[in-house]
Amino acid sequence: NRNINFFNIHLEAFREKNRMVQSEMLVDEINNLENKDNVIIAGDFNSLPPYAKQKKGFWDEPETDFTTDRTIQNMLNIEDIQDIIKEEDYKQNEESYLTFFSLKPTRRLDYIFYGINGFRLIEGQIVSSAQTLSDHLPVWARFSPLLK
DSSP states (O other): OOOOOEEEEESSSSSSHHHHHHHHHHHHHHHSOOSSSTTTEEEEOOOOOOOOOOOOOOOOTTTTTOOOOHHHHHHHSSSEESSSOEEEEEHHHHGGOOBSTTTSSOOOOOOEEEEETEEEEEEEEEEEGGGGSSSSSEEEEEEEOOOO
């Protein structure tokens, strides 16, 4: 019996400067919440995790370069907010977490972050079987509320 602050995100795809401004605005919005425990942020961030192996030279967009992009790092720096995909899991099997281009994924652009003091992550994953439903593969997660 509580309110959940849910953010559905689609950040700028082609201009890093715009995406950084958008991500900073999002971080400010989250940090200004009265209670970050009950927050879920999900969507297309159009940015790579800072620990991605490849950051430029993609076959489908050779001009795209994420080497200086800090969008996801900004999200990971928010206190008590966590990505459903842990860094160590991603590093061990990066290919299973890529979401774009859906038929032959080369990078992860889609995320779900949540308040670790409000939710317990039960499971979450990339739906690689979705293939042509979109140009991105969907990400899903199941949570249970933490009772206080």
